[in-house]
Amino acid sequence: MAKAKKQENETQGFTKYIRWFWWLFLSGVFAVIFIFLLASWGAFGEMPDHTVLENPKTNLATEIISSDGKTLGKFYFDDNRTPVGFDQLPQNLVDALVATEDARFFDHSGIDARGTLRAIVKLGAGGGASTISQQLAKQLFHGEGSKNIVERVLQKAKEWIIAIRLERQYTKEEIIAQYFNIYDFGNNADGIRSASRIYFNKEPEALDLKESAMLVGMFKNSSLYNPRPGKNPVGVKNRRNVVLQQMYKYDYISEAVKDSLQKTELDLNYTPETHSQGIATYFREYLRDFMKKWIKENPKPDGEKWSLYNDGLKIYTTIDSRMQKYAEDAVAQHMPRLQAEFFHQNTPDRNPTAPFLDLEKDEITNLMNRSMRRSERWRHMKYDLKKSNKEIEDSFYKPTQMEVFAWVDGKPTEIDTIMKPIDSMRYYKSFLRTGMMSMDPHTGHVKAWVGGMNYKHFQYDMVKQGKRQIGSTFKPLVYTAAIDQLHYSPCDEFPDVPYCIEANKYGNPEEWCPKNSTPDYGGTRSLKNALANSVNTITAQLIDKVGPQTVADLAQRLGIESDIPAVPSIALGTPDISVYEMVGAYSTFANQGVYTKPVMVTTIEDKNGTILYQFKPETRDVLSEETAYVTVKLMQGVTEGGSGTRLRTVGYDKWRAEYREVITGYPYQFTNPIAGKTGTTQNQSDGWFMGMVPNLVTGVWVGAEDRAAHFASITYGQGASMALPIWGVYMKNCYADTDLNISKEDFIAPKELTINIDCSVKDDDDNASDDTPNTEETLDDLDF
Structure with a gap:
């Protein structure tokens, strides 16, 4: 009996454990289920509903896309x-x-x-x-x-x-x-x-x-x-x-x-992939500013502003990634060689005031002090750190760990060093800089944009921000005004003599008597010969005949927004103008007299592909087809018998070897029609070349940050040595890429041409032939 009772108690005890087990198990199951239910109801934090699941919130970078479908770069803060x-x-x-x-x-x-x-x-x-x-x-x-x-x-x-x-x-x-x-x-x-x-x-x-x-x-x-x-x-x-x-x-x-x-x-x-590295860095920074303005003027449908960095916009640009690379490669090929020669000529032994020329010690001190106050270091310490002027000035003379830019074996390199900030400023002022832009004159599409050599170290964009004296590249505008107003022909002759414009005739306070680079006056020159050899005195005669105001007005109609004073000296390129403006103006000549405003952005889409912006071409008739064509023919003379003949093959086997090392890449052996103009400003501070073929216009500028830093002689300091080689290397690469379809044909002639452009007979009688250098861009220093 007792044994049975004991067994019954043990059975009841085991059953009790079984019940407890199942109770605990089911409680655990229900607890888990309840936890999941609470989680799904948002008890432990907000849960995404189906609309959020359909469009999860992620930061998407804005993508910059080239005309050939490549990604040039992105805009983003944290999420690329x-x-x-x-x-x-x-x-x-x-x-x-x-x-x-x-x-x-x-x-x-x-x-x-x-x-x-x-x-x-x-x-x-x-x-x-x-x-x-x-x-x-x-x-x-x-x-x-x-x-x-x-x-x-x-x-x-x-x-x-x-x-x-x-x-x-x-x-x-x-x-x-x-x-x-x-x-x-x-x-x-x-x-x-x-x-x-x-x-x-x-x-x-x-x-x-x-x-x-x-x-x-x-x-x-x-x-x-x-x-x-x-x-x-x-x-x-x-x-x-x-x-x-x-x-x-x-x-x-x-x-x-x-x-x-x-x-x-x-x-x-x-x-x-950073904002200061990769392809088209200067263009991307221009585009950032463009987008900020666009966003300000074009809110979302709900009134909110687009985020350039998080909304995943797609910006379709006119830049061709291949041509952009060729442009950057051309700069990278020419500039270190040119810079090496500049350093060679501006060692402390050869030039105690290096990198400056023609400045006294106190002038250099004032220049550096002005630059100090314009620097980012000064701005940061003055406005962010609230330092006194004395503290800021002292900081410029304390050695600091820094990275500086250098060309090493022809490649851009960063060097770790310890240097006083004031010394680094002077060091950077010794570097020659460049700006380059290439554009289709018919569509206005900008194909390449190189604002400098290295965006991280030289952030000032010399395509659109920077404006420099343009020298003789302005002369075609004077010739155009004369052709348009007076129906002059390239074959018309002018006396090759000194020429003065009297004081006060155009508001000029003093008599203006420009001189040529070489004073070999006498006889006559055709306009074709005069432009090819950049003869200042004949350009002065032309602006006196049409008037400076006519030329200034023409410049504005050609898209030049910079100030052009109506004074005679503009004929020789005294105004400060950007590469961007000059390319737009020259494109009018290649586009049969129609100005087309440069275009950089064609379309902007949101992340879903909805079009938010589509560009509309801005064009205007500026010149007759005949005037534009005659001007082009005049500029072809520059590359056939003037300062631009370095683009051809004639005579280059005679150039001395040490010069060829600097301008390696010659001869370019171009045989197709090319119109262009070199430009060199006073003291060789700026070198320009504007070059055109029927479907591509490209402008190049080279110079230092300060005009007081320049080559001592015209040999290296002229536009034909500083800027033209970049154009030549770039175009050689563009022609080698047959997919680009860069034209080798002649420029389109108007159906009716009333102005004579065939000067072949007349040129035989010219006192100064078209291939005789007699200008600011003389080649006299070369051994022929």
Whole structure:
């Protein structure tokens, strides 16, 4: 009896434990369910609804796109992200992701039950259980998990619910694409497109297997597995090999492929994407200002302002990435050689006031003091740090660690050094700078824009911001006015004699008597010969006949907005004008007398492809077709028998060797029609060349920041030596790229031509032939 009673009690006790077990188990199940319900109701924090899931909030960089479909750069603050679709991802990239992060991705609905159970049983020792969908949910909506166990559990619940909702909202392919687009790969590589461009300099669809494996390996920890040169190459390579092993494990690749690729190096092509690096940096900065103005004037439909850095705008520009590269390459080829000669002539032994010429010591001190007060260092200390003028001035004389720009072996280089800021300012003033712009005269589309040699160290844009005296490149405008008003022919002759315009005739207080570079006066010259050889006295005769106001008005109609005083001296190029303005003006001649305002932006779209802006051409008739054509023919004489003949082949085997080292690339051997004009200002401070073919007009300026820094002689200081070689190298590369279709044809003649342009018979009788240098751009210093 007692035994039976005991057995009954034991049975009741066991039943009690069973009930407790099931009660606890079901309570746990209901608790988990309740936690998930609370999470879905937003009890643990706001949960995204279906509208947010359809349009998750991510910062998207604004993309700058060239006319040939290449990305020139981006505008962004923190997120350099440009999304791509699943169809732009190579299969090997998708396979690498699935094999490494979520092998059963295509079989579950957001939660991998098998993986979750494995993680619970092994307490995470066998790997995590987060699916790609869960990782995307974490990236999109709540970021890194908390270290607090309770908060981590609650975040995990939210993550599961969001993952399930994402699976319902999107296809598997869309989830993969979003995951690649959202991830931060480090070094401003936000999203797969930026990562592939920065680490391998290619678009995602061009990634090969081992490149894809490296990028997928970074999902584990992009800070630890940072491919940036000098960071963790061994760790990155080992992690990449783990991805390849996973791809072999799940039969995406063979063992032979795995073994061979694991032995290879990373083979990075590290190409940082920053605002001061890459292609078309000066143009991008111009575009930033353009966009700020556009955004101010064009709000969103709801009245809010567009964000240049976060709204994922797409700006379609006229810049051709190929021509932009050729332009930058031409600058990089010519400028270090020219700079080397400038340094050679301006050593302290040869020039105690280097880099300045013709200045006394007190003048140099005043110049440096003015520059000091215009510097960014002064502005920062004065207005941000509230320092006194004395404290700021003292700081310029204290040695400081800095990076300075230098040409080393013909390449732009940064050198770490210790230097007084005042000395670095003087050092930078010794550098020659350049501005270059190239434009289709018929459409106004700007094809290349080079505002300087290196944006990081020389941020002042010499295409549109900078304005310099233009010298003889202004003379064609004087000739044009004479042709237009007086119907002059290139064959008309003028006496080659000294010429003066009396005082007060055009408001000029003194008599104006310009001189030629060489005083070999006598006989007559045709207008063709006079322009080709840049004869000042004949240009003075022309402006006296048409009047300075006529020329100034013509300049304004040709798109020159800078101040052009109506005085006789403008005939020789005394006004300060930008490269941008000069290219626009010259394009009118190549476009049969029609001025077309330069265009840089064709279309602006939002992230969904909706067009927000489309440019409208701005044109106006300025000259008759005949006047424009005759002017072009006059400027062809410059490249056939004047200062621009260096573009041809005649006689260049006789030039001395040391000169050729500076202007390497000669002869250019151009045989096609080219119209142009060189320009050199007083003391060789500015060198210009404006060159035209029927469908491309390009202007180049070279000079130092201060006019007191210049070559001592005309040999190197003329436009034909400083600027023309850049044009020549650029055009050679453009012609070599036949896809660009740069014209080699003659300029289009008007149907009716009443002005005689054939001076072949008359030229035989000229006292000074077209190929006799007799100007500011003389070649007398060369050994022929």
